[in-house]
Amino acid sequence: MDSQNRALVYCHSCEEEWFRDEHGLTCPHCHSEFTEIIEANHDPRIDQSIPTLGDLPQPSQRHPLYDHDPWAAPDPDEDDIENLQFRPTPNGFTVTGTIHRSLSPTGEARDDHGQPRPALHDLLNNFTSMMAGIAGPQPGEETRSPGSNSRSGPGQRTPTPDPRSPTSDERNPLENMNVRGGQVEVRSGPGQGSRFTFTSSTQLFPRDGNGSPPGSPPVDTIQNILNDMLFGAQGRAWGPPNQAHPPSGSRGPPPPPFPLATLLQTMLGVPPGGVQGDGVYTQEAFDRIISQLMEQNATGSAPGPASAEAIAAIPRVKIDKSMLGDSGKAECSICMDEVILDQEVAKLPCTHWFHIPCIEAWLGEHDTCPHCRQGIASDSEPKNSADASLPRRSASATAVPAGPSSSVRGGRPSDSTMPQMSGLPGGFQFPPPDPRYYSQPATPSRSSGGRRLSSSRRGSGGSSQHGEGPQSIVDRVRNYFRGPREGSQGE
């Protein structure tokens, strides 16, 4: 053909090609002078680092990419592998592949120890790992491989002090070399020093659903696998099975964490835990959040704590006979321990009394009397009481007379039940804690502790003797609750 005889010029800058008789030696495309005439035995378009096959056909003139091999690299293509054989063995199958490659000058391919240079080494590694991939996980121990006469040990890739096995000669120093658990036999081709034959064998085993194949790493339980998938495999090695559990001799870099969990969640739009920001994606997550809100809100509308000063200002009284009631027994309704005569207790402005540590613990969280819910911070106004509770309280305050509170105060558990079911339709409410709803003129909101002390009467029952004014209103309210039930505290 005509084109066969025309000189083809190749531009190293832009990889353009043209006929010399048409455009000369300067690239018509990029005007670079870094060009080269393509010759039959010297094609600049082929990477010089790649061993060229001796019988490589003349590059076609029909298309510049005619023999372009995007995978051209020092790893063997399938086409390079010959004699890929599956041979049944007692334990399964042996896969044998052979690769023939012509390599550039013999002497340079080896170092002083006769070991191949890195390029060749990579080639071997790629080949053997590919072979290993055929059979899946490989035993890390050479002793598992039947018929293996290889040296064991993790130092496969380092120059071994004694590279010569009895069967090896000067030209096949790599015989029986192990690379990543695979068996490699390297023989130099007869005659030509530049041809190597690599043979890699690997074992296939019949699939056994009940157990892991011999030589393969232990199989994870399905629970572990699912856990890893769903809850993330932090620091866990994922990847091809022969890398997931690297054999002891493996020198590869640690496999990156498998992003399956994240990937799945992203793909499905299900965030971890079914929660993403304010959104929930599963019923369970929703229930969890509702529960959490309910927990948080459980005491959210409850009155806040009483101040330390107010708690400290609670008058201490000694139990007298009237406080023990008819039965002569009474107990602190917080700890349910009995009180004895002359024991000192804390008496709230509402006249309910409790063990001092008991009521301090409660008031430190909520400024309410456990019995009647009146706060101690102020005589006239429950301090810190949540506004939301006020309407309910006001409704109950007007609706419920003092009667039910007596049963609460009486301490009989069964008696005290019904009045405490506030919030029930038609049910009873706690006795009104807020004197505001009984006394129209608003009393000064805050009374000092001193005044409260002075105004808290110890045992003086009557209220009528007090004069007009804010104080008398407070007293009136107190007596409203206290008067007829004085001494019925506890049981």
Next chain:
Amino acid sequence: MSLPKRIIKETERLMAEPVPGISAVPHDDNLRYFNVTIDGPSQSPYEGGTFKLELFLPEDYPMTPPKVRFLTKIYHPNIDRLGRICLDVLKANWSPALQIRTILLSIQALLGAPNPDDPLANDVAQRWKEDQNAAIDTAKEWTAKYATA
């Protein structure tokens, strides 16, 4: 942590003087955990049913209310699908003067007086308001289906 005296006393009294229609038995392994049954109040849609609940006394009981939950499925506007109960004395209106006994009585009373205006189970409450008779029929059905042995 040892069991506070109050819990022991409450348990003893619950055993000594049980409330009619209510039983609360502490778990063998955890004396703060009670297996509870409440009989449906008469003249309520839950009459004839025996409802199982669980009750747990938290660490700081009685400063915090007990945690109570229905285990038996129940159709009630103030009790949701998971058995959580909307009852003020279990939440903001808890008081340390209340007890297991009084709480359980409150729950029993709640069965007798559903309050669809303060719902926890919205769909149930909606139906309760729109068609009370149908809702009550459903409650009866559920009682027969889930709360009778």
